[in-house]
Amino acid sequence: MLLERANSLHDKKRARVFAQAIWKITEAYTQKLKDDKRIDFDAMIANATSLVEEARYKSPYSLILVDEFQDISDSRANLIKALKNQKPFSKIFAVGDDWQSIYRFAGSDISIFTQFEANFGASWQGRLETTYRCNQVIADAAAGFIQRNPAQLRKAVRSARPAIARSIRAIPITGERGKPDFSQACMRLLERLDRFLGGIASQWRTNSGAKLKVMVLWRYNLLDPFAGDLPQFENIEVSGLSFHRAKGLEADYTILLDVSEGEYGVPSRIEDDELLNLVMPQPETFEYAEERRLFYVALTRASRGVFLLMNGRQPSRYVRELGAIAGVNFRLETIDGEALPQCPTCHVGHLIERKSRSGGRIMGCNQYPECSHTAQLPERSGDVTRTR
Known part of the structure; x- marks a missing residue:
């Protein structure tokens, strides 16, 4: 089956090598389980489904409740269907948020959720549309x-x-040879936040030991700026997690590291490698669909504010979109908090003064040549103007 799928991909040779490697690993893993007389979680689900389908297990349940339904896999859906089909008039009550489906790598198939009636029959749909986590500005932009x-x-x-x-x-953030130091930038931002919140402590501190929570988030663990040693501050309590592990959590402020283009950036390009289609549910047609949902999860962890640290020369396409969506509620600034003159065209660049080809003064986007926005500067006192 793997080799057959491999023939449908663009790089067939690479796909076949990958398929053969996966098969050898699977064989060794299966043999190890047999030798140890153990089964894994997937086998538990498959065995349970067989027991229900063959009526060796009699279900006493008339109501089946499933939480986090957006993360359901095909095998788990089959178990639910088997339970429902075995007992007449049984009901399924499923709760989930398709905007937060981020576990395709673990077998999750979002179509089971979004096409619920095709999988489980006629249904009633209720909506829980109030969030108690992020403020309305973040909620609107994220939506x-x-x-x-x-x-x-x-x-x-x-x-x-x-x-x-x-x-x-x-x-x-800029750096030597185009490699920003996000760890150093993160520490500077944490120090800035601690000073700022200390200055307005009377507005939020309810007791002498109270601190506000700041969550630092990253796409891949190689970006972890703390190496397990979290910094201590007077006014903030810092934690650090990957985007995936942050799901379900919340903080007063979040700092998202390296929201930039690139293989290990946001969106991650390696997550959409066609090789993964050999061993995971079929991909969605929208580009980087799951990466978009993962960024949504990271974006909505904060109640008060979110800071996006990005490569100054390679900002993520997602930052560009947020700039356009959030409008005046999106602020471009330095690591020390000074506002940058935001480019009205690309939203992620800032305007700098330079000379035009004719020798005049213009304001141009620092993302040039990707963004060619320019604006004419007024002539300064003492300048000589020429007209032709």
């Missing part, structure tokens, strides 16, 4: 961002928290 994929279910999200102006902030 607009995730719904750019037309396959995601349409929702209107209302926040129980009032809007906080400019609560989405992007910070371009």
Whole structure:
């Protein structure tokens, strides 16, 4: 089956080598389980399904409750169907959010959720559209961002928290040879936050030992700036997690590291390698669909504000989209908090002064040549103008 799938991919030779490697690993793994007289979780699900389908297990349940349904896999769906089909008039009550389906690498198939009736029959759909986590500015921007994929279910999200102006902030980081030091930038930003929150402590501190939570998030663990040794501050409590592990958690502020283009950036290009289609559920048609959902999860962990640290020369396409969606509530700034003159065209670049080909003064986007936005500067006193 793997070799047959391999023949459908663009690089057939590479795919066949990958398929053969996967098969050898699987054989060795299966033999190890047999030798140890053990089974894994997937086998537990498959064996349970067989027991139900063959009526060796009699289900006493008339109501089947399933949480986190957006992460369901084909094998687990088959177990639920077997339980439902065995007992007449049984019901399935499933709760999930397709905007947060981020476990395709573990076998999750979002279509089982979005096409619920095709899989389980006629249903009633209720909507839980109030969020108690992020404020309304972040909720609105994140909803607009995730719904750019037309396959995601349409929702209107209302926040129980009032809007906080400019609560989405992007910070371009530069470095030698185009390699920014995100660990150093992260520490500078944490120190800045600690000082700022200490200055307004009377507005939020309820007791002498209270601290606000700051969660530092990254796409891959190789970006972990702490190496297991979390820094200590007077006014903030810092934690660090990958985007995936942050699901279900929340903080007052979040800092997202390396929201940039690249193999290990955001969106991750290696996650859409066609080789993975050999061993995972079929991909969605929308480009980087799951990466978009993963970024949505990371974006919505903060109640007060989110900071996006990005490569100043290679900002993520997602930052560009957020800039366009959030408008005045999206702020481009330095690591020390000074506002940068944001480019009105690409949203992620900032305007710098340079000379035009004719020798005049113009403001141009620092993302040139990717962005060619320019604006004419007024002549300074003492300048000589020429007209032809």
